[in-house]
Amino acid sequence: MRYLPHTPQDIAQMLQKTGHAGLEDLFATIPEKFRINGKLELPDPLTEWELNAHMDQLSSTMCAFPRNKIFLGAGSYPHYIPSVIPSLISRSEFATAYTPYQPEISQGTLQGIYEFQTMITELLGTEVATASHYDCGTALTEALLIALRKKKKVNRVAVSCLVHPHHRQMINTYFAPAGFEMVEIPMAGDGTTDLAAVAAMDDIAAVAVQSPNFLGCIEDLAGVKTMADSKNALFITSFTEGLAWGLLKNPGSFGADIVAGEGQSFGIAQCFGGPGLGILTAQKKYVRDLPGRLVGRTRDTNGEEGFVLTLSTREQHIRREKASSNICSNNGLNALTAAMYLATVGKIGIREIAQINHDKASFLRDLLVDAGFEIAFERPFFNEFALKAPKGYGVKRQALKKKGILAGLSLECYYPALKNHYLFCATEVFSRQDMEDLAKEVKHG
Amino acid sequence: MADTTGTGGLIFKEALLWEKSREGRCAVSIPTRDVPVAELDPALVGAAPELPQLGEFDVVRHYTRLSQWNFGLDSGMYPLGSCTMKYNPKINDVQAARPGFAGAHPMIDDELSQGALELLYHMEQYLAEITGMAATTLQPAAGAHGELAGMLVIHAWHEKQGHQRSKIIIPDTAHGTNPASASLCGYESVNIRSGPEGILTPEAVAAVMDEDTAGIMITNPNTLGLFEENLREIADIVHAKGGLVYGDGANLNAIMGIVKPADLGIDVIHFNLHKTFSTPHGGGGPGSGPISVVKELAPFLPVPRVEKTVNGYRLVHNTPDSIGRMLTFHGHFGIVVRAYAYIRSMGAKGLTDVSKYAVLNANYIKAGLKDDLHLPYDRPCMHECVFTDKNQVDTDITTLDMAKRIMDYGFHPPTIYFPLVVHGAIMIEPTETESKQTLDQFIAAFKAVVKEAKETPEILKKAPHLPKVSRLDEVTAARKPVLRG
Numbered sequence: 001m002r003y004l005p006h007t008p009q010d011i012a013q014m015l016q017k018t019g020h021a022g023l024e025d026l027f028a029t030i031p032e033k034f035r036i037n038g039k040l041e042l043p044d045p046l047t048e049w050e051l052n053a054h055m056d057q058l059s060s061t062m063c064a065f066p067r068n069k070i071f072l073g074a075g076s077y078p079h080y081i082p083s084v085i086p087s088l089i090s091r092s093e094f095a096t097a098y099t100p101y102q103p104e105i106s107q108g109t110l111q112g113i114y115e116f117q118t119m120i121t122e123l124l125g126t127e128v129a130t131a132s133h134y135d136c137g138t139a140l141t142e143a144l145l146i147a148l149r150k151k152k153k154v155n156r157v158a159v160s161c162l163v164h165p166h167h168r169q170m171i172n173t174y175f176a177p178a179g180f181e182m183v184e185i186p187m188a189g190d191g192t193t194d195l196a197a198v199a200a201m202d203d204i205a206a207v208a209v210q211s212p213n214f215l216g217c218i219e220d221l222a223g224v225k226t227m228a229d230s231k232n233a234l235f236i237t238s239f240t241e242g243l244a245w246g247l248l249k250n251p252g253s254f255g256a257d258i259v260a261g262e263g264q265s266f267g268i269a270q271c272f273g274g275p276g277l278g279i280l281t282a283q284k285k286y287v288r289d290l291p292g293r294l295v296g297r298t299r300d301t302n303g304e305e306g307f308v309l310t311l312s313t314r315e316q317h318i319r320r321e322k323a324s325s326n327i328c329s330n331n332g333l334n335a336l337t338a339a340m341y342l343a344t345v346g347k348i349g350i351r352e353i354a355q356i357n358h359d360k361a362s363f364l365r366d367l368l369v370d371a372g373f374e375i376a377f378e379r380p381f382f383n384e385f386a387l388k389a390p391k392g393y394g395v396k397r398q399a400l401k402k403k404g405i406l407a408g409l410s411l412e413c414y415y416p417a418l419k420n421h422y423l424f425c426a427t428e429v430f431s432r433q434d435m436e437d438l439a440k441e442v443k444h445g
Numbered sequence: 446m447a448d449t450t451g452t453g454g455l456i457f458k459e460a461l462l463w464e465k466s467r468e469g470r471c472a473v474s475i476p477t478r479d480v481p482v483a484e485l486d487p488a489l490v491g492a493a494p495e496l497p498q499l500g501e502f503d504v505v506r507h508y509t510r511l512s513q514w515n516f517g518l519d520s521g522m523y524p525l526g527s528c529t530m531k532y533n534p535k536i537n538d539v540q541a542a543r544p545g546f547a548g549a550h551p552m553i554d555d556e557l558s559q560g561a562l563e564l565l566y567h568m569e570q571y572l573a574e575i576t577g578m579a580a581t582t583l584q585p586a587a588g589a590h591g592e593l594a595g596m597l598v599i600h601a602w603h604e605k606q607g608h609q610r611s612k613i614i615i616p617d618t619a620h621g622t623n624p625a626s627a628s629l630c631g632y633e634s635v636n637i638r639s640g641p642e643g644i645l646t647p648e649a650v651a652a653v654m655d656e657d658t659a660g661i662m663i664t665n666p667n668t669l670g671l672f673e674e675n676l677r678e679i680a681d682i683v684h685a686k687g688g689l690v691y692g693d694g695a696n697l698n699a700i701m702g703i704v705k706p707a708d709l710g711i712d713v714i715h716f717n718l719h720k721t722f723s724t725p726h727g728g729g730g731p732g733s734g735p736i737s738v739v740k741e742l743a744p745f746l747p748v749p750r751v752e753k754t755v756n757g758y759r760l761v762h763n764t765p766d767s768i769g770r771m772l773t774f775h776g777h778f779g780i781v782v783r784a785y786a787y788i789r790s791m792g793a794k795g796l797t798d799v800s801k802y803a804v805l806n807a808n809y810i811k812a813g814l815k816d817d818l819h820l821p822y823d824r825p826c827m828h829e830c831v832f833t834d835k836n837q838v839d840t841d842i843t844t845l846d847m848a849k850r851i852m853d854y855g856f857h858p859p860t861i862y863f864p865l866v867v868h869g870a871i872m873i874e875p876t877e878t879e880s881k882q883t884l885d886q887f888i889a890a891f892k893a894v895v896k897e898a899k900e901t902p903e904i905l906k907k908a909p910h911l912p913k914v915s916r917l918d919e920v921t922a923a924r925k926p927v928l929r930g
Contacts, residue, residue: 001795003532003723005880006802014881018808026804027703029672029825034708040701041574045792048536055786058564059545063557070550075773078548082473084501086542088508092725096518096533098525098857099729104912105852108515109728112508115462118929123494128928131729134586137773166773173747173769177600177630218489249491262773271541272561273551273774275586275731287926293729297930298922301907306914310922316589316625317863321634326625329587329719333727342496343462344504349473351493356476362483380486406553432479 001045065270068404069434071364073384073425074214075136075164075240075262076270079353080429082344085267089337099293099329103308104300110307113295113332116339123245123342124259125252126281131293131309132335133278133327136262137167140208140238141174142280142325143258146289147206147234148180149324156181157206158233160193162213164240165414185209187415191217191377191386198227208236211251212244214414215423216384217377221254234258242266242279242338243427244382246345246354258282267341268334277334288314291325293332353428357383360426360435367439368424376421384425386411386418393420393442400441407438456913459510461930466497472504514913515728516857522883524810526829526860526872527620527668529698529720534790537724537783546782551774555759562758565775566751568785569735575796576694576714577705578737582746584776588695591715591734592626592662597768598713598738598745599689600630603659605745605766606687610659614683616645617866618668620693632659639866643669643822647678660688665709666696668864668872669822670807670829680710689713689742697721698876699804699828702797713738718777722784733780747771802877803828806884810873813888817895821867829874833867842898842905844869849916850897850908854890 006014011023020026027035046054063070065078089095093108100106113131120129133139144157159168161184171182183201188194193209207228211219221237228235237251238260251259263277264270282290288311296310316323345353361383369375372390387408400407408422415421426435499507516523523530541547549561569581585591596613603609613632615623616639624634635653640646650661661683665673673679680690692711698721700706706714718724719732726732738746748767749760791799804827811820811830819835834844848858848871860872875884897904909915 001791001798003534003878004798004802010881014805014809018812023801023805026801026808029674030704031674034704036702036704040793040796042571042793043789045795046789051536051786051790055540055543058560059543061560062545062549063553064545064548066548067544070553072550072552074552076551080476084505088505091512092519093512093515093517094728095725097515097728098523098528098530098726102858103917104909104914105516107913108511108513112511119496121929122496134590135773166770169770173597173771177597245494247485248489253491269547270550271547272549272778274772275777275779294928296922297927298918300914300917302915304914306917308917308919308922310926317621320621321624321628323625326589326593326622326629328589328622329730329732331731332729334731340504340508343499344472346471346498347493347496348471348498349475350496352475356478358485359478359480359483363480380489401554401557409552428476
């Protein structure tokens with residue numbers, strides 16, 4: 001096997017040095033009766049060329065961007081990825097390094113993450129960002145756990161029912177053994193969270209919403225702040241489409257305590273949902289409550305500026321069972337990818353691309369309304385929106401799949417009240433022609 | 446130093462991104478606007494975020510220079526104990542980047558994602574076969590996340606039995622993530638010590654195992670690099686009192702194809718695909734931490750599950766006993782693809798050879814350095830060996846000093862000060878992908894450092910000398926944190 005460099009002569013010399021008669025002798029401490037008799041039942045090894053053919057066959061069965069037109073967001077978004085990003089991120093000094101526990105020979109990763117932390121706080125109007133989490137769902141769950149730790153006597157949080165359904169499922173999974181409770185805030189008629197319902201909730205550690213929410217609607221974050229304050233609860237907000245902050249007023253400016261988000265839109269391939277990028281950022285007063293790694297600036301013995309992992313006394317390898325979280329590996333390489341993306345698009349590019357996303361989505365919505373759909377909610381949106389479908393659309397959508405077009409996500413299984421409603425998304429990757437073709441198919445197909 | 450890989454030469458300086466920024470630059474090709482501008486309510490619109498303004502070449506040069514300050518596995522031997530820094534085959538990255546995978550949306554209908562589901566299904570089977578388990582989930586995002594998933598499964602199983610328990614046994618050789626994962630499930634850690642030979646004794650477990658204890662979390666081979674010879678007996682003790690055995694699979698690299706963890710009485714085990722199955726560590730992640738379980742625990746695994754039917758593969762969401770969901774979508778698919786490609790390239794014999802050569806290499810390092818460094822447990826080791834700085838006590842040289850000095854010889858230092866059970870630990874895991882020639886160079890370099898510790902200790906105290914920066918002031922960094930520019 002080409003990854004294993006041992007020649008028969010090497011093996012013989014090494015065994016002589018270690019004092020073993022043969023390779024089997026190395027395992028003398030494993031009781032004989034438990035050793036595998038025979039071999040593992042796995043497929044025969046493939047050559048590099050056979051592997052390529054096999055994987056080509058598997059991957060080519062997939063419906064995927066850009067070959068297929070997938071008008072779908074819901075937590076995973078098709079965006080252009082500038083060529084410099086895959087080129088730079090695949091440099092093996094980044095990709096094949098371990099966690100930067102030895103800072104003298106890890107300054108590349110460390111400065112890169114420090115720049116990531118800086119740009120994320122700039123984007124979201126917060127003061128401190130961690131070096132990453134797994135994805136938005138885990139970051140949001142950790143944010144809620146911070147609130148529960150801060151408000152020791154309380155064991156409930158209020159979470160909007162318009163937070164991504166998968167994220168709410170994850171929160172329940174994490175909460176179950178600890179006995180914490182998530183109370184869902186219902187939906188108002190305009191497709192946003194019914195904040196008035198929070199007034200009747202007592203003893204809550206946090207009020208959490210997602211904006212833009214799962215239906216694409218932009219939430220009233222000022223209203224959430226007021227409501228959270230009136231309940232002496234933390235104001236937590238999440239997002240799945242980071243590009244929205246190139247255009248929208250950021251959550252920090254509304255006084256959010258903690259912001260959790262998904263960074264996949266920043267140069268990271270959709271890749272069937274992972275690995276993505278969990279963003280966890282907050283105001284400075286929560287810095288010692290945040291789980292996960294932080295990079296800080298310092299100086300070396302010669303006075304040169306450098307970077308280190310810092311405040312690690314919060315972490316599991318020091319505090320063990322008293323740690324704020326069990327997180328160890330994070331999604332660091334994707335954080336670096338996002339930093340590269342934000343540096344590449346810059347102040348000018350992020351604004352332009354965000355505006356184009358909104359323009360394309362607005363254009364698609366108008367086309368679909370013209371083709372017989374009804375607007376479900378009048379609330380402003382960024383690049384996703386829900387529509388009520390005309391009769392018989394379900395059948396048409398099935399037929400479109402055969403043409404390689406995925407036209408919206410059925411919302412009924414997530415919100416039974418939204419029968420015949422579909423969630424659509426349009427980003428900068430769809431041309432006017434793509435959208436007009438879709439509308440034509442819907443209308444006449 | 447002439448015959449080692451050594452370092453030295455030109456190191457570029459590079460400013461922070463925003464120090465290079467100039468008003469009006471933009472490094473991205475702005476997509477064509479072929480639709481009219483849609484104005485959003487101005488009350489919702491914010492100022493453009495103050496991101497740096499750079500040209501494309503600025504970005505390229507910036508990150509190229511940053512990368513050159515990093516020591517990667519491709520740069521040199523990276524013998525971090527417990528981390529399994531083995532070669533990351535390039536062909537695996539090619540597979541994950543295939544357009545059909547990279548551009549796949551996670552919520553498309555099952556019939557449009559058959560290739561991905563087929564891959565996930567088979568990967569689950571392979572991991573189950575390697576461990577002797579009945580079922581696998583690929584959803585957890587990292588080793589610690591897998592531990593949490595496993596503990597949630599154990600918690601849910603006890604709940605279903607109608608009698609929840611409050612404690613969990615954790616040996617002193619455990620990874621720090623073990624107690625942290627257990628406490629997320631509300632279990633109190635009962636810490637026990639390993640025996641005089643560096644492994645757990647059945648007596649130590651029997652003394653604390655009771656009917657209020659949910660089970661034990663055990664790493665095998667353990668963090669001293671030793672095989673837990675009494676594991677089956679320990680598992681029987683735990684099972685007899687109605688508990689379950691959690692296996693931390695971080696060190697699976699030593700025993701693949703040699704022994705199946707299920708045969709040792711383990712009920713749940715997590716994998717680190719970024720260790721055992723060769724996916725890149727990425728400077729701290731993303732990893733992937735699947736878990737495999739015995740048949741009785743399969744109903745508790747997270748949803749969705751992948752199922753094979755006569756009409757192809759499908760995702761099943763409604764399993765009533767499931768702990769729920771660990772991650773937004775289907776796990777770190779891009780990492781799973783790489784690990785799948787690795788298993789398909791290696792086959793059964795290849796994976797078994799991996800274990801043999803990983804153990805051979807660790808024993809070779811142990812034999813090569815045991816006259817120079819103190820060996821706290823002189824027993825046959827598995828994939829890693831643990832030394833200490835006890836021999837250097839007289840010289841005032843510590844493990845940290847030796848670790849920093851080995852950088853100047855062109856090697857990444859071993860894991861240091863872990864496991865905690867050994868004072869001043871130096872934990873070396875060479876992995877199977879290093880050749881005898883490289884191991885000989887590493888041994889020679891470490892011997893040279895030990896010699897310097899005796900003769901010219903001041904060189905070690907100020908080491909490293911050749912990287913871009915020298916030792917950094919971590920105390921001030923933590924006391925007055927500067928976390929953004």
